Amino acid sequence: MEIIFTKETQWLQKWDDFVLSEDKASHLMLAQWNATFSGYGFDFEVGILQQDGQIHGGFAAVVAKAAMFRFYVVPYGPIVSEGFEKYLDELVAKVPQRARFWKCCYAHVSLPVAASPNRHVYPTLPELPSLVDAKPGQLFKYVYSGYGLNWVDLRKADSTESLLEMFKSTTRRDIRSAERKGLELRFLETADQIKLGYDLCLQNAEANQYSIRDWHAFGPDLIAMVNSGMAKFLGAFHEGDLKGAVLLLKGGNYYTYILGGSKRQKPDLLAGHFLQWQAIRFVFSEGCDGYNISLGGSAGVINLKNSFADVQIVFENSKYHWVISPFYLKCYMFVESKLKRHKKTLARLFSVLKRKS
Known part of the structure; x- marks a missing residue:
């Protein structure tokens, strides 16, 4: 050795x-x-x-x-x-x-x-x-x-239907409401699509006064990770317009939520709920036993994450x-x-x- x-x-x-x-x-x-x-x-x-x-x-x-x-x-x-x-x-x-x-x-x-x-x-x-x-x-x-991990335990489900039943009634209501609003899931895979999604995340970071790496520093590597299959970039579209995006990265036989962003508008399309639900469905379809929705964020982001997560595992x-x-x-x-x-x-x-x- x-x-x-x-x-x-x-x-x-x-x-x-x-x-x-x-x-x-x-x-x-x-x-x-x-x-x-x-x-x-x-x-x-x-x-x-x-x-x-x-x-x-x-x-x-x-x-x-x-x-x-x-x-x-x-x-x-x-x-x-x-x-x-x-x-x-x-x-x-x-x-x-x-x-x-x-x-x-x-x-x-x-x-x-x-x-x-x-x-x-x-x-x-x-x-x-x-x-x-x-x-x-x-x-x-x-x-x-x-x-630590903000863990969604997927072992509790054996189908998409039972997956949805894992969540509280308020979370299920928001997921169903988002789906009724006509949001469409697309995986962002080409360079132009990935940049479109990341630009939205940058705009969201600017509006909420936190920083993420700019496109020139991160974009080429992000494209490479998507092309290699390590990263998945999910987009929520409404009438052809991108309303939200979330980036997932694989490691340890599970996926982790890295970053995301959504457009604020009225009525609220609930793109965040829609995308996290689609992410969980995707991770479940990949045969993973869980999804790390990640710790931290603003109060609103933490509430959204914790509406899906089962347990916060903080390293000791x-x-x-x-x-x-x-x-x-x-x-x-x-x-x-x-x-x-x-x-x-x-x-x-x-x-x-x-x-x-």
Whole structure:
């Protein structure tokens, strides 16, 4: 058994196949997903636990860069397949080692552990001596790291009809109302269709004062993920006009809701309810045992998500970090405290500078 670090195309393809089919994995571990951070000038690598070409665990890491500062971020994991738990500590120990290799001042991990009867998380972890020198929590927040699942349990249903009966009467009412309004589901698959859907998500983010990556930073990678089958972009149309869109990404034998947007109008077409229902139907048709509608969002978004979700699975004692260079980290924390109000502007600037470089 050995651990290798690579960005070779052949290994990245094998790694993504592993992430798609390994129950404890997540879309946050996909090489294709982590490669999208190149739009900010970041780098990435995967660490693979393998024997004779067979993958048994590992992690994907983003090397975030901002001026003189570097951060080694493992957004999800490390993980190992069932029966290989004894190698988890060795994988975790590699994280601060690789941070030093990349000359980073900081590193962190986010382990999917929760006391929940769900096969996609670890109920407990083996003893991990590699965490003795780590501190709990996460200091660097600019690369999203997993902290739980907002789970829709599809094992309760054996048909589309019984699927609908899983939800509360108010949710069923809104779904049926949306369907009566004449909304039509289309999968957005061509480059023009994908851009149309993402533009709507950008407009929604702008209107609600939160930020997502601009099209130039994310669009080409999004098109590639849709073409590879890892991502599904669903659109709700009414009389030929796009009224809402949601993006799903696969990993761990389930799909996760990544982002979405809808047009506000009166009367309300309930495009959000329509699209989440269609997403759940699609995930069910794929034979998945659940759908991660994801945690977080505005109060309205959280209410919509939780009207579908069965349980919120929040990871417990899962985040740990290492300070590799205290001086550089303190400098970063000082600068970040002064500039964090300009996060959206800086993100756009870094993206533009990257395109011009």
